Amino acid sequence: MALVEPLIPSLRRYARSLLRDQSAADDLVQDCLERVISRWHQRRTDGNTRTWVFTILHNLAINRLKQAARRGVHVTVEDVDEAAFATAPAQEDRLHHRAIVDALSLLPEDQRSVLLLVSVEDLSYAETASVLDIPIGTVMSRLSRARHRLAQSMADGPGQTATAATVLRSVK
Amino acid sequence: MSRPISEDDLHAFVDGALSDSRRAEVEAYLESNPEVAERYAQFGAQREALRAALGPIAAEPVPPNLNLRHLVATRRRPNRSAWQSAAAACLLLLAGGGSGWMLRGIGMEQTTGINALAHEASYAYAVFGSDSGRPVEIAATDSDALLGWVEKRLSEPVSLPDLSGAGYQFIGGRVVATQNGPAGLLMYDDAEGTRIAILMRPMVRRDENAPMAQHREGDVVGYAWADDGMGYSLVGGLDVAEALHPIADEARRQLLAST
Numbered sequence: 083m084a085l086v087e088p089l090i091p092s093l094r095r096y097a098r099s100l101l102r103d104q105s106a107a108d109d110l111v112q113d114c115l116e117r118v119i120s121r122w123h124q125r126r127t128d129g130n131t132r133t134w135v136f137t138i139l140h141n142l143a144i145n146r147l148k149q150a151a152r153r154g155v156h157v158t159v160e161d162v163d164e165a166a167f168a169t170a171p172a173q174e175d176r177l178h179h180r181a182i183v184d185a186l187s188l189l190p191e192d193q194r195s196v197l198l199l200v201s202v203e204d205l206s207y208a209e210t211a212s213v214l215d216i217p218i219g220t221v222m223s224r225l226s227r228a229r230h231r232l233a234q235s236m237a238d239g240p241g242q243t244a245t246a247a248t249v250l251r252s253v254k
Numbered sequence: 255m256s257r258p259i260s261e262d263d264l265h266a267f268v269d270g271a272l273s274d275s276r277r278a279e280v281e282a283y284l285e286s287n288p289e290v291a292e293r294y295a296q297f298g299a300q301r302e303a304l305r306a307a308l309g310p311i312a313a314e315p316v317p318p319n320l321n322l323r324h325l326v327a328t329r330r331r332p333n334r335s336a337w338q339s340a341a342a343a344c345l346l347l348l349a350g351g352g353s354g355w356m357l358r359g360i361g362m363e364q365t366t367g368i369n370a371l372a373h374e375a376s377y378a379y380a381v382f383g384s385d386s387g388r389p390v391e392i393a394a395t396d397s398d399a400l401l402g403w404v405e406k407r408l409s410e411p412v413s414l415p416d417l418s419g420a421g422y423q424f425i426g427g428r429v430v431a432t433q434n435g436p437a438g439l440l441m442y443d444d445a446e447g448t449r450i451a452i453l454m455r456p457m458v459r460r461d462e463n464a465p466m467a468q469h470r471e472g473d474v475v476g477y478a479w480a481d482d483g484m485g486y487s488l489v490g491g492l493d494v495a496e497a498l499h500p501i502a503d504e505a506r507r508q509l510l511a512s513t
Contacts, residue, residue, distance in 0.1 A: 090320055
C-alpha cells in the first residue's frame with residue numbers, strides 16, 4: 083500500500099484531465115482506490131503497481147464517460163473553468179493554460195489518454211500500452227496524431243472551442 | 255551505418271526516452287532538418303505547457319475521502335448505516351414504482367412467480383449495480399462469510415457461480431429485501447468495471463420450475479429462471495444485453511451441478 087499512496091496526486095490529475103469535473107474525478111479515484119484495496123491480493127507481485135493502478139482508474143474513467151455519453155450528459159468547454167483546472171498563476175499563464183486545456187479537450191478520448199499518460203504522468207510507452215491494453219505501435223501512432231492535432235488546434239486559436247461540445251458528445 | 259531516424263525516435267526525443275547514443279543521432283538529424291526540428295520543438299513546448307497547466311492538480315492536498323488509511327479502515331468496519339440507507343433506497347424505489355431513472359415505465363402487475371423475481375432483480379441491480387462507493391456489503395475476499403449470511407437468510411444452501419470464463423470476476427454481494435422475502439445478490443464485474451449481478455431467492459411456490467426467460471425493465475436486462483423452487487435472475491445493463499444469455503446458461507449449469 084505504501085506503493086499506492088504516492089500515486090494519488092497523479093491519479094487525481096489523470097482522472098480530472100479525462101473527466102473535466104473535479105468531484106466526479108475524485109469520486110472515480112475513490113472508487114479506484116477501493117478496488118485497489120479489495121484486489122490487492124490479486125495483483126501480480128512481479129507486476130508494476132503503478133501500471134496496475136492506472137489500468138483500474140482508466141477503465142473506470144472510460145466506463146464513466148460511456149455512461150455519461152449514453153445519458154446524454156456532457157461537459158462543454160465553457161464548464162471547464164478555473165474550478166476544474168484550478169491554477170493560480172499570473173494572468174498570462176492562466177490564459178495560456180486555458181488554451182492548452184481547451185485544445186486538449188478537443189482531442190478524441192483515445193488520443194487524449196495516450197498524450198496524458200506519456201507527457202504528463204511520465205509513463206513509458208510500454209507502460210502506457212499496458213494500461214490501455216493496446217500494442218505499443220498503436221500508442222506511438224495515437225501519440226503522433228494527438229500531438230499534430232493539438233498543435234493544429236492551438237494554431238487555429240480559440241475560435242475552435244465553439245465546436246467542442248459537439249466533439250465531446252461523440253465520446254464513446 | 256546507423257538505423258534511419260523514425261517518427262517514433264522523434265517522439266521519444268521529445269519525451270526524453272532515448273538512450274544517450276540514439277539521442278546524439280537524433281540531435282544530429284534535427285540539426286540538418288530544420289523544418290522537422292521546428293515541428294518537434296513545438297511538440298516539446300506543447301508537452302511543457304500541458305505539464306504546467308495540469309501540474310497544479312497534483313500539487314493540491316489530497317482530500318480526506320481519498321486518504322488511503324481512511325479507506326482501508328472504512329472497509330474493515332462493517333458499515334451498518336450504509337446498508338440501512340441502501341435498504342431504504344431500495345424500498346423507496348419499490349414504493350415509487352417506475353420513478354427510478356433506470357426503471358422507467360414499469361408496472362407492478364405480478365407479485366409472485368418468475369416475473370416478480372425478474373422485477374426484484376432489476377430493482378436490486380438498478381440500486382446496487384450503479385453504486386460507485388459500495389456495490390457490495392461483503393467483498394469477494396470474505397466469500398465464506400457472505401455465503402453464510404445468504405444461506406442463513408434464505409434457509410437454503412447457496413453456491414457461487416464462477417463467471418470468470420466470460421471475463422467477469424466475483425466482487426462480493428449482500429442480502430437484499432424483496433417483496434417475497436430476503437434474496438442474495440451476487441455482484442461481478444469485468445476488467446472495464448462493467449457490473450452484472452445474480453439475484454437468488456426461494457420461490458413462493460417451493461416446487462416451482464421455470465424455463466429461462468428474458469426480461470427488460472428500463473435500462474436493465476436480465477434472464478430469469480427457477481430450478482426446484484429456487485429462483486435466479488442474471489441482470490446487467492443494456493450495453494451487455496447480448497452477452498448475458500450465454501452467461502446465464504453457464505451460471506445455471508453450474509448451479510444445477512452444485513445441487
